[in-house]
Amino acid sequence: MKDKNNICKKIRELRQSMKLTQSQFAELVNLSEDSIGKIERGVTIPNVETLYKIAEGVKIPIENLITSSKKNPAEGLPKTLTDLTTYLKTRPSEDIKLIHELAVKILERKK
Secondary structure, three states: OHHHHHHHHHHHHHHHHOOOOHHHHHHHHOOOHHHHHHHHHOOOOOOHHHHHHHHHHHOOOOHHHHOOOOOOOOOOOOHHHHHHHHHHOOOOHHHHHHHHHHHHHHHHHOO
16 A cells, blocks of 8 residues: 555655654644554555644644655755754744744845
8 A cells, every 4th residue: 555655755855854752743733652663664554633733733734644745845955944844843833933033034144
């Protein structure tokens, strides 16, 4: 079943791009570490509720987990930028605003 493998692979790649262990990812998405391991290995097919928990936990649309997009929106961007974006999706909005303000101040200082 190709779709199952794609979903499982996407979940594993998502976790790895966030530089999280299975344990950390499981805590973030409110699932057990064992469940994450089984999903990533393709032993368990995640149901809609599980996909929703994952999407909600990492603050992405559930569609990102279930659709096969041939076009990668991050394609062409430096890996550090895509890694930062992925990480920021897990942070509260106050942290994101603070990081944005700091980045703007640093970059304006260099002009």
